[in-house]
Amino acid sequence: MVQPTAVWLALAAAALFGGSTPLIKLLLGDATPLTLAGLLYLGSGLGLAATRLLRDHDWRPSGLSRADWRWFTGAIGFGGVLGPFLLVWGLTKTGAGAASLLLNLEAVLTAALAWIVFREHADRRIVFGMGLIVTGGIALSWPEAGASAGNWSGPLAILGACLCWAIDNNLTRKVSASDALFIAGIKGLTAGTVNLGLAFVLGHSLLPWSLAAATMLVGWLGYGVSLVFFVRALRELGTSRTGAYFSTAPFVGAALSIALLGEATPPSFWLAAALMGFGVWLHLTEHHAHAHEHEALHHAHTHVHDEHHQHEHDFPWDESKPHDHPHAHRPMRHFHPHFPDIHHRHRH
Structure with missing residues (x-):
């Protein structure tokens, strides 16, 4: 049976990540996407590295094999470098509420890769649930009558971020038995260093210390602690099911967007929320049992x-x-x- 702890870890990961989206919108200001993404992940990496040192009173080996490092390196590239940059850039072109619900597509893409590429099992209930989430994403991002084609740039960037994180999720599943603090911490340190390095080379301006510290705190919770919980849930639930629980994150972000940013909520917003919510419910109420064999x-x-x-x-x-x-x-x-x-x- 699935351990209840794994379900709560996945939901906690979703809440932390979803809540970070409108906060990032508030922090954007004059910061460039590269700078902001770098600070978010650097805060994640430094915070988790400190947590691991306090837990172990020393720096323990990772326990990753040579094959594991290949999967892990790919996860860092897609999920730690490309994904955050595309998300932050997309937020400059899209409202935080709409962006939060669009992030549900990460679960769809994660599941599609898990089923097609990594051969994870899925039944009709799960596929139908994902179909509803896709429909909700289309309803949300469809331009209003007379809108210019340029309005697609933000949603497309966020969709690209979702694809990057979907690849990341499936690659991370390969190493999910290892220390979650190490996995999330190294990803944060690497991604943060790369993004900030690129921002420096391209001449992007840095943030004031107070704003940088606030951004890193959001990164530690929304990207770091959230990822630790997500990796722990992957061990028990698998990739597509963990992604389904995690797809509740945009609802947290949307609620905070309405409360903190005062964004409008057109009918398409509520239609998308209903479709996505029902799709998530189908996932969360799945029951799977059959005789099966375990190999050595x-x-x-x-x-x-x-x-x-x-x-x-x-x-x-x-x-x-x-x-x-x-x-x-x-x-x-x-x-x-x-x-x-x-x-x-x-x-x-």
């Missing part, structure tokens, strides 16, 4: 001894607390409700 597997991640973890230890353990060490899974066949977590990535 050797990996390391935090776990307790449940039906899938029955092994001996060569170190003291009180048989109750979660612990982390390399362990082997024996082949087995059984039946129970499950999602495509790190132990259930099988064919159907």
Whole structure:
């Protein structure tokens, strides 16, 4: 069964990320997209690196294998460099409320890649739910009668950011058994350094210290802590299901946009919200169970001894607390409700 903790982690990740969108809109001012994206991710990386040092009282190795580093590098490039830049640039051309709901398309693109490229299982209920979310995104971004074609530039940039994060999500799934703080922290430090470096080379102006600090704080919570929760949820829920929970983020952003920025809410906004909300509900109420086989597997991640973890230890353990060490899974066949977590990535 899916652990309730994983669901709450995914929802918390969505709330933190969704809430950051209107705050970024408020912080935009005269900052360029590169500068703002760099500060957001640098704040994320520095905050998470400090958190990891406080947790471990030292700098522990990542535990990533050579193959894992290839997946992780790709995730950083798409999700940590290209995605934030496109989002921030798109926000300069799009209202924060509309942008927040458009971010639901990240879940659609994440799921499509998971199903088509990475062969994650999906049934008709999940596909129909994603179809509703796509329809809501189209209704939201469709230009009003007589509007110029230039109005598409903002939504298209945000769509590009969603595609980048969809690729990132699927690549991160490959390394989700590793330390989530390390994954999110290194991504933030790398992306922040690259974006700020490009901004400096291109002669973009820097922000005052007070505004830079506020931006980095938003990045730590909305991009850093949010990503840690997201990676933890990936282990238990799989990519497309975690993406479905995460697609509640735009509703948080839209609500804050209305409250903080006083943005108008045309009928298309509420139509899109209804379609997207129903699509998300279909995902959250999915039930999946069948007889399945587990192949032999050797990996390391935090776990307790449940039906899938029955092994001996060569170190003291009180048989109750979660612990982390390399362990082997024996082949087995059984039946129970499950999602495509790190132990259930099988064919159907």
